[in-house]
Amino acid sequence: MAKYSGITSKQLLPIVHVLAILVLVILIVWNYYFRGGFGLSGNAVFNLHPVFMFAAFGYLSGQAILVYKTVDGDKTYQKAVHLTLNGVAVLVALVGVAAAYKFHLDNKFDNFYSLHSWFGITTIIFYLVQWILGFVSFWTQSIPSAQRAEVLPWHVFFGFTTFVLALVTIQLGLLEKLTFLQKGSPPLGLWSREALLVNSLGIIVFIYGAIVVLSALIPHPTAQEGYRSLE
Numbered sequence: 001m002a003k004y005s006g007i008t009s010k011q012l013l014p015i016v017h018v019l020a021i022l023v024l025v026i027l028i029v030w031n032y033y034f035r036g037g038f039g040l041s042g043n044a045v046f047n048l049h050p051v052f053m054f055a056a057f058g059y060l061s062g063q064a065i066l067v068y069k070t071v072d073g074d075k076t077y078q079k080a081v082h083l084t085l086n087g088v089a090v091l092v093a094l095v096g097v098a099a100a101y102k103f104h105l106d107n108k109f110d111n112f113y114s115l116h117s118w119f120g121i122t123t124i125i126f127y128l129v130q131w132i133l134g135f136v137s138f139w140t141q142s143i144p145s146a147q148r149a150e151v152l153p154w155h156v157f158f159g160f161t162t163f164v165l166a167l168v169t170i171q172l173g174l175l176e177k178l179t180f181l182q183k184g185s186p187p188l189g190l191w192s193r194e195a196l197l198v199n200s201l202g203i204i205v206f207i208y209g210a211i212v213v214l215s216a217l218i219p220h221p222t223a224q225e226g227y228r229s230l231e
């Protein structure tokens with residue numbers, strides 16, 4: 001039987017989009033209806049954080065990873081889309097972190113104390129390093145082809161690791177926010193509609209991540225066994 005039962009990445013792409021849009025809609029509904037909406041100060045500025053972070057490292061970066069399997073065109077075109085989507089993801093993420101940082105600063109809260117924020121900083125640093133090294137190695141091709149062949153599997157490994165790290169960070173962020181709310185005054189009910197919505201969100205994010213990874217693992221239908229082009 002064909003690898004992965006003959007399923008192609010392109011067939012999975014609509015599911016990837018639907019799940020990502022569902023996550024974004026739930027994040028917006030949650031922060032708009034339950035948390036007071038969006039703005040540039042107070043809680044409203046913090047509420048931008050989860051939406052921007054998933055849009056960046058969940059949706060945009062997930063699409064960037066799938067480019068080689070789902071976007072038609074030559075390798076140069078695919079690389080251009082891959083590096084642009086990942087680059088925009090990093091910029092959107094920086095705005096998202098600035099929103100959380102401003103909220104902490106305005107309220108004189110400590111910064112960078114939680115495991116979520118440590119993973120968050122690490123994710124952003126990994127994305128930046130991965131992008132710069134990817135750009136130098138595969139776009140400008142300023143290293144010899146033998147070294148590019150050496151670097152590529154590591155690029156792929158660190159790319160997936162960084163994407164998974166981002167997904168873990170998102171889950172920790174959801175948990176962090178929910179824990180604050182459940183210990184707040186008045187405390188959010190453990191079985192409240194809002195708590196159930198956020199838990200469900202975490203499950204959908206997990207399923208989304210799993211399908212992105214599956215789509216990236218499925219070989220391109222025209223790929224030869226063990227072959228990875230270095231053009």
Ligand code: HEM
Nearest residue numbers: 050053100101104111112114117120166169170173174177
């Ligand atoms: C990959 C995605 C994410 C990254 C890289 C990230 C990164 C960060 C960073 C660096 C901070 C520290 C800000 C500061 O201390 O000034 C922070 C704070 C926070 N984030 Fe996220 N975040 C992400 C997603 C989320 C999501 C989806 C939520 C869900 C609500 C969330 C909830 C929070 C909360 C509650 C805080 C304040 C408490 C704390 O510092 O841990 N984050 N985030």
Ligand code: HEM
Nearest residue numbers: 065068079083086127130131134135138139156159160229
């Ligand atoms: C934060 C930035 C980046 C991340 C997270 C990332 C992640 C990944 C991942 C996960 C793959 C494996 C995709 C697959 O097997 O289908 C990959 C492949 C690749 N990436 Fe990146 N990448 C980043 C930046 C870049 C940049 C800036 C370039 C420059 C052009 C680049 C060039 C490539 C190339 C040439 C491949 C191999 C495609 C193939 O032949 O299968 N990447 N990247």
